[in-house]
Amino acid sequence: MTYLDYQATTPLAPQALAAMLPWLEAQHANPHSAHAPGRAARAAVEVGRESIAALMPPGGTVAFTSGATEALNWAIKGTQGPIVTLATEHAAVLDTVAAEARMGRDLTVLPVKPDGLVDLHVAERAIVPETGLVAAMLVNNEIGVIQPVAALAELAHRAGALMLCDAVQGYGRIDVPDGCDMVAASAHKLHGPKGIGALWLRDGVMPAPLLHGGGQEAPGRSGTLSPALCAGFGAAARLAAASRAGDMAHVATLFYAACDALEVGGKGGWQLNGSPTDRYPGNLNLRLDGLDVARLMSECRDIAFSAGSACASGSGRPSHVLRAIGLTDAQARSSIRIGFGRDTTRDALLAALDRIDRAARTQRMAA
Structure with missing residues (x-):
């Protein structure tokens, strides 16, 4: 199996597994207990927290959550005032702000340009002094474009609003802008x-609690933490910090090799979805007009790639991100997402892409 779905999830790093194992095998204490085993567990949690914070802007606090979905829900529901966000956000943002709007909160969803990037002039007109929260994804999970979050944060602060950044796809790979007030991240x-x-x-930012109970996390999040998960997340963050330059160079090399192999934008017919320059290179979202993606995935069962977001798989709807950049339903349904990273080799990627390309061309010849 060739794994090319890094936007859905990444392979667990051996270092992360090694950090977790002691807390899964023998060290079972509650990190919120006052006795010695509990204090040892708490120490592991805090080591993880410090490692994760090292990849965030200075002057803030990391609160652990069950995942980015909870983090985004907490940030949105825990604030007040009108919301401004983008049409290409993850469902964890779009569905949450829609729920807030149904309860009477004003909501503005900004369009994006054909390259997937927000028009800052449009954003400036929408982010007004009454705005309470601006929410934007750093790296889009479907098409990989990097939004101008720093510029959006400046507009938000000028209006007196908070800036929420969904950094799930960018955290540990590219810098999280200093202007953010809240940042969501996910270990996997x-x-x-x-x-x-x-x-x-950010210091001084305190969204109202989403979960009520023991208030174990200082900013107000309730629930018993898992030392194993906290330690694993921390180890993954430390590894990302140490290998970031090499990882980025590696995925950039793979991106250009893939584009050359498929002749993206050329006579081969494959087209890149999203900006070719303002993007994270470990994401390759491509379309081939007339492609039956379900059939392609069936014919290439030993290659793990995606037709879009894993969180929306099985919905039957064309990607809202691809529709937002102006693609027709047919074009959106003819798109695939190839995701690669640290553990992907050039030979494996190119062999898989050759298989995908040949299967796609066989389809077109038979049509």
């Missing part, structure tokens, strides 16, 4: 374990 998109995320809060 960074070679860490599933089931844990974080909400970073």
Whole structure:
């Protein structure tokens, strides 16, 4: 099996697994207990927290959550005032702001340009002094474009609003802009374990609690933390910090090799969805008009790639992100997402792409 679905999840790093194992095998204490085993567990949690915070802007606090979905829900529901967000956001943002709108909160969803980027002039007109929250994704999970979050944060602060950044796909890979007030991250998109995320809060920013109970996390999040998951997330963050330059160079090399192999934008017919320059290179979202993606995935069962967001798989609807950049339903349904990263080799990627390309061309010849 060739794994090319890094936007859905990443392989667990051996270092993360090693950090988790002691807390899964023998060290079972509750990190919120006052006795010695509990204090040892708490120490492991805090080491993880510090490692995760090291990849966030300075001057803030990391609160552990069950994942980025909880973090985003907490940040949105815990604030007040009109919301401004983008049409290409993850469902964890779009569905949450829609729920807030149904309860009477004003909501503006900004369009994006054909390259997937927000028009800052449009954003400036929408972010007004009454705005309470601006929410934008750093790296889009479907098409990989990098939004101008720093510029959006400046507009938000000028209007007196808070800036929420969904950094799930960018955290540990590119810098999180200093202007953010709240940042959501997820361990399993960074070679860490599933089931844990974080909400970073700038000092002085305190969204109302989403979960009520013991208030174990200082910013107000309730629930017993897992030392194993916290340690695994921390180890993944430390590894990302140490290998970031090499990882980025590696995925950039793979991106250009893939584009050359498929002749993207050329006579081969494959077209890149989203900006060719303002993007994270580990994401390759491509369309081939007339492609039957379901059939392609069936014919290439030993290659793990995606027809879009894993969170929306099985919905039967064309991607809202691809529709937002102006693609027709047919074009959106003829698009695939190839995701690669640290553990992907050039030979494996190119062999898989050759298989995908040949199967796609066989389809077209038979049509």
